[in-house]
Amino acid sequence: MLNSNRLRIAMQKSGRLSHNSKNLLVNCGVRINLQDKKLISFAENMPIDVIRVRDDDIPGLVMNKIVDLGIVGGNVLKEKILSRAFKKQKSSYKLLLDLDFGLCRLSLACPKDSFYKDLYSLKNFTIATSYPYILKEYLESKNINFKSFTLKGSVEIAPRVGLSDMICDLVSTGATLEENNLREINVIYKSNAQIISRTGKFSSIKKELIHKLITRIKGVIKARESKYIMLHAPASKINQVVSLLKGVETPTILKLAGNSKKVVMHMVSKENFFWETMENLKKLGATSILVLPIEKMME
Numbered sequence: 001m002l003n004s005n006r007l008r009i010a011m012q013k014s015g016r017l018s019h020n021s022k023n024l025l026v027n028c029g030v031r032i033n034l035q036d037k038k039l040i041s042f043a044e045n046m047p048i049d050v051i052r053v054r055d056d057d058i059p060g061l062v063m064n065k066i067v068d069l070g071i072v073g074g075n076v077l078k079e080k081i082l083s084r085a086f087k088k089q090k091s092s093y094k095l096l097l098d099l100d101f102g103l104c105r106l107s108l109a110c111p112k113d114s115f116y117k118d119l120y121s122l123k124n125f126t127i128a129t130s131y132p133y134i135l136k137e138y139l140e141s142k143n144i145n146f147k148s149f150t151l152k153g154s155v156e157i158a159p160r161v162g163l164s165d166m167i168c169d170l171v172s173t174g175a176t177l178e179e180n181n182l183r184e185i186n187v188i189y190k191s192n193a194q195i196i197s198r199t200g201k202f203s204s205i206k207k208e209l210i211h212k213l214i215t216r217i218k219g220v221i222k223a224r225e226s227k228y229i230m231l232h233a234p235a236s237k238i239n240q241v242v243s244l245l246k247g248v249e250t251p252t253i254l255k256l257a258g259n260s261k262k263v264v265m266h267m268v269s270k271e272n273f274f275w276e277t278m279e280n281l282k283k284l285g286a287t288s289i290l291v292l293p294i295e296k297m298m299e
């Protein structure tokens with residue numbers, strides 16, 4: 001099926017992962033004009049084609065070797081693997097990288113006034129979900145009897161209209177549960193977007209391109225997590241400054257013109273930088289503290 005040397009990447013057409021998936025490629029230097037009406041778009045500066053589909057179709061496209069790579073939520077991938085296993089079909093793919101977006105959890109939730117005490121009080125409850133296989137695997141591993149039925153959307157309203165006792169749905173901020181008077185009771189799966197690859201042979205051109213892309217994506221993610229910090233610190237407090245800054249590599253220390261008591265420190269921090277840290281640096285006598293975003297990073 002795949003006969004060209006162009007790398008085919010499947011991503012979500014429109015939904016929660018589409019913007020971040022597209023940006024990831026753009027930040028890696030892939031120039032591509034994704035047109036809304038087109039199933040397939042071609043990059044101008046690299047041999048890459050992007051196929052945009054519903055997220056549920058992505059694992060199958062990778063497993064059936066229709067595309068080389070796919071960007072998809074771990075939840076959708078796992079549900080697909082379990083549903084194929086149920087039909088005695090193998091799932092062949094390789095997980096290349098966990099991404100830093102699409103973070104959510106699949107949780108059980110019940111109406112706030114439910115008499116739910118613990119998982120074992122779920123006995124014979126009816127649960128509405130879009131993820132019947134992940135739910136089944138989780139509850140069966142705990143020997144809990146239950147009834148589930150599949151709803152592809154509006155899962156959160158099922159208890160209110162009397163369709164189910166509980167739901168098992170994706171949660172990110174918890175606002176949807178709150179709006180529907182539901183209480184989260186158990187996280188059954190934690191998810192994020194992932195890049196997966198098909199199995200089988202790749203031409204050396206494709207192998208190289210995948211390696212280049214993944215290295216760049218790692219750089220983009222690292223840069224997003226990192227900050228460049230510049231400050232003036234008392235020369236006697238260099239070690240205390242460094243110990244306040246978690247995830248900091250050895251700082252560059254420069255002289256400050258006309259002031260021998262202070263030094264200039266430049267460093268990269270690989271962790272989030274909080275206002276509290278700024279305040280503590282100030283207490284140590286640091287001044288002119290600048291925290292800058294990093295666009296690209298390669299180690």
Ligand code: PRT
Binds near residue numbers: 191
């Ligand atoms: O059309 P297509 O089939 O491609 O899209 P879809 O409607 O099936 O999926 P979409 O776009 O809603 O989500 C795509 C992927 O984003 C999911 O498979 C997850 O991997 C990831 N993701 C991250 C989420 C959420 N966060 C999320 N909060 N997917 C769905 N939700 C929904 C959830 O179902 C619930 O309705 O958001 C609501 C809860 O959000 P909070 O913030 O109120 O808790």
Ligand code: ZN
Binds near residue numbers: 054055056
């Ligand atoms: Zn979907």
